[in-house]
Amino acid sequence: xxxxxxxxxxxxxxxxxxxxxxxxxxxxxxxxxxxxxxxxxxxxxxxxxxxxxxxxxxxxxxxxxxxxxxxxxxxxxxxxxxxxxxxxxxxxxxxxxxxxxxxxxxxxxxx
Amino acid sequence: xxxxxxxxxxxxxxxxxxxxxxxxxxxxxxxxxxxxxxxxxxxxxxxxxxxxxxxxxxxxxxxxxxxxxxxxxxxxxxxxxxxxxxxxxxxxxxxxxxxxxxxxxxxxxxxxx
Numbered sequence: 001x002x003x004x005x006x007x008x009x010x011x012x013x014x015x016x017x018x019x020x021x022x023x024x025x026x027x028x029x030x031x032x033x034x035x036x037x038x039x040x041x042x043x044x045x046x047x048x049x050x051x052x053x054x055x056x057x058x059x060x061x062x063x064x065x066x067x068x069x070x071x072x073x074x075x076x077x078x079x080x081x082x083x084x085x086x087x088x089x090x091x092x093x094x095x096x097x098x099x100x101x102x103x104x105x106x107x108x109x110x111x
Numbered sequence: 112x113x114x115x116x117x118x119x120x121x122x123x124x125x126x127x128x129x130x131x132x133x134x135x136x137x138x139x140x141x142x143x144x145x146x147x148x149x150x151x152x153x154x155x156x157x158x159x160x161x162x163x164x165x166x167x168x169x170x171x172x173x174x175x176x177x178x179x180x181x182x183x184x185x186x187x188x189x190x191x192x193x194x195x196x197x198x199x200x201x202x203x204x205x206x207x208x209x210x211x212x213x214x215x216x217x218x219x220x221x222x223x224x
Binding site for chain 2: 004046101
């Protein structure tokens with residue numbers, strides 16, 4: 001069975017400080033990992049996925065299979081980054097794919 | 112292009128009742144997945160529908176059932192509601208079953224009293 005762990009419920013940083021949101025996973029197959037973000041009063045939306053290797057809004061995440069981690073990083077936090085962040089793993093069961101989410105980390109960026 | 116829409120936005124039901132939640136998928140998307148998000152938790156996969164058939168199910172009892180219609184919209188039905196069913200129910204649509212870029216609706220907040 002697959003599992004996603006986000007150890008921090010809340011991460012509070014100052015504006016301009018570096019951010020690292022931790023995510024660890026367990027999965028026997030080849031993982032496909034995502035970060036989803038939910039801004040206040042908005043729907044859950046995809047931030048980035050590991051296979052695209054993009055940098056979105058200054059965020060990056062590298063899949064480390066040895067450490068089974070997919071930490072989300074940003075060098076300089078902005079106020080607008082304050083949101084709920086969910087790490088998710090995609091698992092295939094037959095022809096279906098499902099996302100397994102972590103419990104989320106609330107990022108709070110203060111002045 | 113329209114996004115994923117869910118109705119109603121909020122709902123209060125009594126224990127033992129039945130409820131139906133609705134989801135319109137994003138234009139062109141043929142796969143709909145439903146998730147339950149309890150307070151303080153991440154979304155949990157309930158099931159997925161593709162071409163009007165259930166195409167994968169999470170660890171939820173049979174009283175959670177669904178439908179997908181020819182226009183790819185979907186319903187989630189929950190029978191014999193329990194207090195623990197109180198949660199935010201999210202619908203997500205995608206283009207193919209194995210295309211895991213899911214687009215989420217705003218959710219329906221269900222409260223069971």
